[in-house]
Amino acid sequence: MRIVACLNGDRRPGAHPALPVSAEQVALDAAAAVAAGADEVHVHPRDRSGAEALEPQVLTPLLERLRAELPEVAVSVTTALTAEPDPWRRYDLVQRWGALPDSATVDLHEPGAVEVARLLADRRVRVEAGLATVAAARLLAALGSAVEFDRVLVEPDAADPERALSDVERIGAVLDRAGVGLPRLVHGADGAAWPVLEAAVAAGHDVRIGLEDTLLGPDGGQARDNAALVAAVVERVSPRARR
Template identity: 40%
Template sequence: MIVQACLNGARSRDFHPQLPSTVEEIARHGAACVDAGAAELHVHARAPDGRESLLAVDATMLALRRACPGTLIGVSTGAWIENDKQRTRDCITGWTGLPDYASVNLSEPDAPAIMDLLRQRGVGIEAGLASAADAQRFVGLKDHRRVLRILIEIEEQDAGIARKVANEIAMVLDRAGVRRPILLHGFDATVWQFVELAYQERWSTRVGLEDGKNLPDGTTAADNVALVAAALAIFRRGR
């Protein structure tokens, strides 16, 4: 069970003034979250103009390796980042500063090819599942057991429906005999519901400004560090 810090995602500073976007900010915020107890980092690399960019992974990884030596670091490969299948593949092929792992959304058409490419490059895979259909597709892949972990990521905002979707995904994985580690996270209204569920199920979780800006009491967090500290407080209960 770990708490991963997801620093920025596709958000902008309109969402929160402390959201990191430059390489320097990402490195600084990442180091602060690790100091606060985050076991890993998940980032969306940004070009100098603040736009998400797979080409920016090299510079981002270099800065994070300096700021957070020894920390496992993952990046997103979301299809929207480059918005072109071949360009996405070319960027990954060209990486010189390799992340430890990368998230791949099974809802995206090119997901199997991206997973194969990451394996060729020696990069671990977080298989992102947002629905039972994603889970069915995942377990149907020949190499589905060759992943670092399963990322159950629920964006549904209705608490009851969100829990139902998570249960359906878990059932598909269980029926297929998948025994990979699970990292569960919600989005905005369901962030803390799923931190609690992850704690109960002894799964890992993640928090940060990518997923939401509010603390469990509904107030706005000062920054990513405050969100990490709140999640760790839940995970450390009873120790």
Template identity: 50%
Template sequence: MIQVCLNGSRGAGDGASVPLSPGAMAESAARAVAAGAAEVHVHPKTPCGSDTLSPRVVAAVLEAIRGAVDVPVGVTTGAWAEPDPRRRVERVRAWTVLPDLASVNWHEPGAEEVASALLERGVGVEAGVWSGTDGARRFLASPLAPRVTRVLAEVTDRDPVTAPETARALLAALDAGGGAVGVPVLLHGEEEGAWPVLRLAVRRGMATRVGLEDTLLLPGGRPARSNAALVAAACALRDASRP
């Protein structure tokens, strides 16, 4: 399974191809799904381009994307979008339109409370476990771990040479807890480490993701013109690895 991550925390300065408005996100999602993406992950944005958990904005983004695609759609709950953990929970509980999934970074303060609020509302949780943090330890010790939809294993090592080894170490840390307590793992990297980690995920037959949130470049180093181009490249790598 390849998930497309449409925009992340990027803004207008990262290029015109990064979708920032609900309409642009919907169009980008439709093209990425047509290119082979099976899920969509998106960061709803304020008119100024900042990530937000605002119920009004989340609703507008989800309605726009769901009008363009018929696949699961997930959003972020990253602390940068709402630094106050209590306020983050309040935002989730105030959502009027619910995503299929929401990512919760387990190393962030308030992760357990945010995940609980999402589960109470019937939203699937992607447990964000980042390399270079104590996220794996915290997640494996959490009573909520068996209830999440998947682990989103994020390799923050951007060195294309060392990122795959960092990924292996992160997966080993999760396996030490019993295979991430029996839930699936989606493995991905970022920036220069994105494609080396994606190749590792493909070789292992794991779910992965790609999109302008994670990288602005195609495998050969050329700038990506769209999320669809990145998804098409990822699908080509996946298909080439099959017997």
């Protein structure tokens, strides 16, 4: 079982006192999260104003800082339309990336997702298929081997725990029926983050946690930072499961 630290997501600067925004903040925060037990980090690059951005001139210095700080740790970045709302411009930006992340998430419910996934795979970037809906899971099943995916992210967007857990089961059922054997990372958001994570740990799936997914610790109080969130997950995962 692997633990991914999702450091900032699409949250606005100031949403949490410890939310990392600049490349320097992200690198230092990533190091603290890894020291707390994270195996990988996932980040949404930010421009000088703090807005999400996929431009090469934003991504390259971020990756340089992360790799200088954590040379052995895999780095995943977003390609979500929250970072670039125009699907065609997003494709162009990804095509122009010079420095490449180890992996990138592609949300299959978004327009242009399949094209971006193919582009990333062609560029030898591992592609993580984001499945927020049953329809997205069906699309992944229909694609078969047409796109080379590395991992599935089962990520219901419902904040209600009961609905989110139901969506996880429904998405998983589609993948099981289609024989999709890719590793699964399961995570929820906001009010569903901890219930979904605990169910994923019990099922033996990879998990993720961080200020992208929740600002609260498992006790319902405001989390100190990403490292504290990761440490709380480590406490819930047996050493045997981490092997």
